[in-house]
Amino acid sequence: MFDCVAVVGATGAVGLEFLALLEQRGLPAKKVRLLASARSAGKRIPLKGNELTVEELGPDSFNGVDLAFFSAGGGISKQYAPIAAAAGCVVVDNSSAFRMDPATPLVVPEVNPEDVKAHKGVIANPNCSTIIMVVPVWPLHRANPVKRMVVSTYQAASGAGQAAMNELEQQTRDVLDGKPAQPKLMPFQYAFNLFSHNSDLYENGYNTEEMKMVNETRKMFHTEAINIAATCVRVPVMRAHSESINLEFTNPITPDEVRAILKDAPGVKIVDQRSPQHFPMPIEASGQDDVLVGRIRQDISRNDNRGIEMFIAGDQLRKGAALNGIQIAELL
Ligand code: A2P
Numbered sequence: 001m002f003d004c005v006a007v008v009g010a011t012g013a014v015g016l017e018f019l020a021l022l023e024q025r026g027l028p029a030k031k032v033r034l035l036a037s038a039r040s041a042g043k044r045i046p047l048k049g050n051e052l053t054v055e056e057l058g059p060d061s062f063n064g065v066d067l068a069f070f071s072a073g074g075g076i077s078k079q080y081a082p083i084a085a086a087a088g089c090v091v092v093d094n095s096s097a098f099r100m101d102p103a104t105p106l107v108v109p110e111v112n113p114e115d116v117k118a119h120k121g122v123i124a125n126p127n128c129s130t131i132i133m134v135v136p137v138w139p140l141h142r143a144n145p146v147k148r149m150v151v152s153t154y155q156a157a158s159g160a161g162q163a164a165m166n167e168l169e170q171q172t173r174d175v176l177d178g179k180p181a182q183p184k185l186m187p188f189q190y191a192f193n194l195f196s197h198n199s200d201l202y203e204n205g206y207n208t209e210e211m212k213m214v215n216e217t218r219k220m221f222h223t224e225a226i227n228i229a230a231t232c233v234r235v236p237v238m239r240a241h242s243e244s245i246n247l248e249f250t251n252p253i254t255p256d257e258v259r260a261i262l263k264d265a266p267g268v269k270i271v272d273q274r275s276p277q278h279f280p281m282p283i284e285a286s287g288q289d290d291v292l293v294g295r296i297r298q299d300i301s302r303n304d305n306r307g308i309e310m311f312i313a314g315d316q317l318r319k320g321a322a323l324n325g326i327q328i329a330e331l332l
Pocket of ligand 1: 009038039
């Protein structure tokens with residue numbers, strides 16, 4: 001039983017999902033404290049039949065708090081996670097601030113639950129596209145090591161927070177009303193369009209989101225011997241990311257073997273009906289805990305039967321963020 005659980009960024013898209021999951025999964029906590037910016041201080045949010053008041057985040061916010069879930073951006077995590085940890089609180093951080101820090105475990109409970117034990121006050125929640133990808137890829141990798149993975153993402157607005165979801169909705173209304181779309185948070189028109197993920201580019205031409213998928217996967221799989229290339233794209237979907245994944249295995253593997261492994265894999269639901277065609281869709285993944293996996297087929301570009309293609313969809317706010325954080329807390 002936790003004495004007090006704090007949610008930093010409680011008014012945001014992930015924070016609100018975290019609160020919904022706290023209630024649904026019954027994480028044992030005597031008290032819950034909601035923290036956000038001064039803009040939201042005093043706002044009331046319903047939880048477990050009560051109304052809790054949002055407090056402004058400050059250096060004293062973590063006294064008496066034993067678990068804190070951070071989802072208010074990397075800057076806030078860098079500033080306040082060390083303060084919280086020094087106050088004796090375990091931080092589950094949804095930002096990218098500590099993910100690649102060698103001293104901080106990066107955990108997806110279906111993949112590397114044992115890594116939580118090594119924490120020194122902070123446990124990092126991986127990037128949402130990475131989490132959704134590794135849930136089905138890990139059990140396959142354990143059965144037949146993956147040598148190379150090529151992934152393309154179709155990422156929802158929810159990944160950029162509540163403001164991005166509002167922007168997609170507003171732009172859609174404006175365009176349908178014959179008005180120009182007005183990009184604010186997003187760099188380009190989002191409604192009825194798609195564009196390369198709006199994170200910074202590295203010298204190699206890959207963006208930060210793509211390199212997170214490469215580096216975070218290697219960290220959690222505890223191997224550098226897996227080659228990964230990603231192309232990340234934002235699509236005008238409100239919630240739940242989809243991904244096309246091409247896998248090259250060490251040994252030959254058939255689609256039936258993949259299905260047999262994934263049938264019993266935790267956090268995976270196979271949606272792979274060829275007639276009538278019913279495959280993973282973001283609208284069906286939304287609000288679900290499981291990552292939907294389908295379009296499982298042999299890669300016909302190879303003649304050695306070591307390639308598999310699949311298409312997945314997973315709720316970015318849930319397994320891609322808040323649910324994974326709650327599952328980490330459950331491990332603790
Ligand atoms: P607020 O609503 O007060 O701005 P999202 O990812 O959906 O954009 O949500 C971001 C979350 O981070 C919100 O809860 C937001 O609170 C919170 N946040 C943003 N800036 C700060 C800050 N300076 N201090 C505390 N919380 C912040």
